[in-house]
Amino acid sequence: MTAETGGVRPPADLVPPGERGSLRIADRVVAKIAAQAAREALPPPPADAAAPHATVVVHRESARVRIHLELGYPCDVGARCAAVRRQVTERVGVLADLEVPEVAVRVERLHLAPHGRA
Template sequence: MSAETGTVRPPLALAPPGERGATRIADRVVAKIAAQAAREAVAPLPAGAAPPHATVAVHHDTARVRVLLELGYPCDIGARCAAVRRRVAERVGELVSMEVPGVAVQVERLHLAPAPGEPHGRTP
């Protein structure tokens, strides 16, 4: 109700969906989601490893993703990379409704796991 005239205003009508505009999600936002998904897939990170890093190129509703990560060694590198690909594609699709036709995974470094009883880090 308007205080000045004492009349009731009708509710605002929404424009048709095609005329409302668009939502654009920045590439860096999608990259952060992809990096977090990669972290989830390789958890726990080996001691001294940098967290996964992702770069993304978005075109319309499609995201091309590249993930850089470090893994512990020995491990099944192929299986770990496949897990990262699956998790990244799944999470980006769920959270930002984008198609991810492929995820390029680049293993930057392998961290050798210390043998049992062997000291961690540098020794004098």
């Protein structure tokens, strides 16, 4: 209510869209975005590996993410984890408009490559 409008609220179509309400994206939706981003950052998993999954805590404008994944071995585990962190941070930032100050990657299992394949 303002002095210009005489204490009357302007009609909804005159209120800028960014001021009409708010949007909250559920933690489980952000977790699905993060898990998909982790899949995008990794090569195809071994046949018996579980797909990456994520848990997320969203607080205000930021999301703390934990990614659980399985990798083929041998591989550069550190480089793969770094790639996952970068991809998750970028995709959650773009798709959910959230800052991602922390992405913790937990490698649950390493799958040995069949003999003769590395």
